[in-house]
Amino acid sequence: MTSERWDPAAFKTRVDAVLSAFVTREAEEFAAIDPALGPVAEQLEAAVADGKRLRAAFCYWGWRAARQPDSDALLRAAAALELVHAAAVVHDDLIDDSPLRHGRPTAQLALRGAVRRRPRAAASARSLAMLVGDLLMALAGQLFVTSGLPGGYLGRARPLWSVMARELIAGECLEILRTGGAPDTAESLKVIRYKTAKYTVEQPLLIGGALAGAGERLRAGYSAYGLPLGEAFQLRDDLLGLFGDPARTGKDTADDVRGRRPTALWAETWRMAGEEDRERLRELLGRRTPDGLDAVREVMRRLRAPDRIEAMIAARVEEALTALHALDVPAHAAAALTALAQAAALRQA
């Protein structure tokens, strides 16, 4: 990609190649310890097989917007953020007890085969999946420090890794702590901000910028662009989670509602609902049938909750783009970050 035009497909191909080569080698070394580890090693590879590679892209453009060149070493460092994401996904699917991801069984479901004849097979499979997530997180650090970037560059980004880990885990914890509680849009947005927004857009941009030696103004601009965009990304995720096409999202549409997740969509629905609708929603949540889910969707549509979330997404994308336009970055970086904003917030999968 020596051309300065942003080509998301070519970028994804490069990131996929880095991840596949790195994780395949790590999985082989892991399985070499004992043949029994084979199925766990397979899940390491499965965890990085798919993805939009948005986090790597934001890291890459955080670097390029600070006037640094395209670089294979930087690409490896950026790909490390996809391993953080892969780890978060495995853990998230455990927390949510999700059966599907990208249309395939999640780690805890796939690993049941490895412990089929054991007592408490399902719990053992969940434990194995947890460990797959832990190893992926460790591999992220390994890929980052062996990316081939000079030590001085990596040192500048090191403090941001602890911020990213702290915020990501805080967000996950807050989501669990607030699950099933009284729906509140402001609190839902806080969960979104920490659980997804920061590590999806803001932190990758800041890490790319820190590697590049970006100045204070540019870093402040990255946050001003990254935070609202990250929120828009997760709000879109919540909408797609319930109203998206499972064939395209690859997820089970019942996950959020069944898990009583504190999403903004749910909080807005609750806020607009009268006593009668709230009673009906309580009753529908008690059911575990597909028609119950359809009825929940129908109530949400009637209360125009999806429209309100769409408006929140649009406002955040606009805020992000305004912040971007105020930044002094090269034209190709501005164009790429504009395209990425649209890809993150207006996607269908």
Place this chain on the structure above:
Amino acid sequence: MSGRPVPWEWAWGATGMTRDAGRRGGVDEQAVLLVAGLADLAVSTLGSAVGTVRQLLRRADAAELAAEAEQDLRARGRLALDRYTAVPPAHLEVLARHARSRQAADDV
């Protein structure tokens, strides 16, 4: 290191945020400076520095330290070359055309 012309200054400058200030003269001239600077830095400065460290400290891991420093220098050199090859494609094309036309002239 002071008092001598330091050809690698451009290379080090280019790894930071001040590369525009360092880009003077022709592109080909800068390329020569870059390669020469890195080689010079790797061979003389680093070599003697490592020798001094080894003598003074007699550290058992001196060879390892030297390898790490060399690896880091290579990483910086690679980035500097990325920067050099990515930024002025027009210049490279002019150079390539120039080389081709000269080759054609030689062939006649």
